[in-house]
Amino acid sequence: MWASCRRLRALRHWSYERRETALCALSLLLVCVLSACAFVLPAALLLPLAGLNGLLVIHGLLRRGSIWGVLKLGLVQLSITLSLYLILYGVEHLAQGAVVVTRIILATIPGWWLCITTAPERIGEVLSAFLPTKWAFVVAASLSLLPYMADEIREIYQIQCLRGARITPKALRNPKNWSELVYCVLFPVLIQLLKLSRQMAVAAQCRHFGLAQRPTHWHSPRDKND
Incomplete structure (x- = not known):
C-alpha cells in the first residue's frame, strides 16, 4: 500500500515536471516568434503585435514583475534615436526613428515576460x-x-x-x-x-x-x- 502511494506520488511529480518543461518550451518558442516579428513585420502590423505584447505585460505585472526597466530603456533609446535622426535627417524623418524604437521595445517585452514567468x-x-x-x-x-x-x-x-x-x-x-x-x-x-x-x-x-x-x-x- 505504501509502495503504491509512493509510486503514484512519483508519477504525479513526473507529470508535473513534464508539463512545466513543455510550457517553458512553448514560452521560448512564443518569445522567439514575437521578437522576430517585431523586426520583420511591416509598420502597419505593429499595432496588433503591440496588443499581444500588452497581454504579456499584463500577465507579467500580475506575476509581480516590474516593467520600469523596460520603460526606462525605451525612454533612453527614444531620446537617443530621435536626437540622431534629427541631426542626420531632419524633422521629416522623426516618425521613422519612433518606429525603430517601437520595434526595439516590442522585441524586448517578450524576453522580459519570459524572465518574469519562467525559472x-x-x-x-x-x-x-x-x-x-x-x-x-x-x-x-x-x-x-x-x-x-x-x-x-x-x-x-x-x-x-x-x-x-x-x-x-x-x-x-x-x-x-x-x-x-x-x-x-x-x-x-x-x-x-x-x-x-x-x-x-x-x-x-x-x-x-x-x-x-x-x-x-x-x-x-x-x-x-x-
Whole structure:
C-alpha cells in the first residue's frame, strides 16, 4: 500500500515536471516568434503585435514583475534615436526613428515576460535538449543573474552620485558628462560581472559540471509556489 502511494506520488511529480518543461518550451518558442516579428513585420502590423505584447505585460505585472526597466530603456533609446535622426535627417524623418524604437521595445517585452514567468533552470533544461550542455548552462546562469546585476547597477549608480559624480539625469543632458558615466558606472559593473562569472565558473568546476553525458536538472521549489 505504501509502495503504491509512493509510486503514484512519483508519477504525479513526473507529470508535473513534464508539463512545466513543455510550457517553458512553448514560452521560448512564443518569445522567439514575437521578437522576430517585431523586426520583420511591416509598420502597419505593429499595432496588433503591440496588443499581444500588452497581454504579456499584463500577465507579467500580475506575476509581480516590474516593467520600469523596460520603460526606462525605451525612454533612453527614444531620446537617443530621435536626437540622431534629427541631426542626420531632419524633422521629416522623426516618425521613422519612433518606429525603430517601437520595434526595439516590442522585441524586448517578450524576453522580459519570459524572465518574469519562467525559472532560469527550466530554460536551461529546455535549451539543453538541442544545445550543448555548457551553452545552456551559460544562458540559464545569465538569466538568473539579471535581477542581481540590476540591483548592483542601481547601488553603484547611487554610490557614485553620493561621491559627487556628474551622472545625474540633469548632468547627463550635457554630452561632456557621458564619459564620466562610463568610468563611474559601466566599468565597475563590467568588473563586477567578470568577478561573478569567475565565481560561477569555479563553483561549476567544483561540482564536476560537464563530466556527465546526461546531467540532471534541479528545479527550484519556487516553480510550485508560483
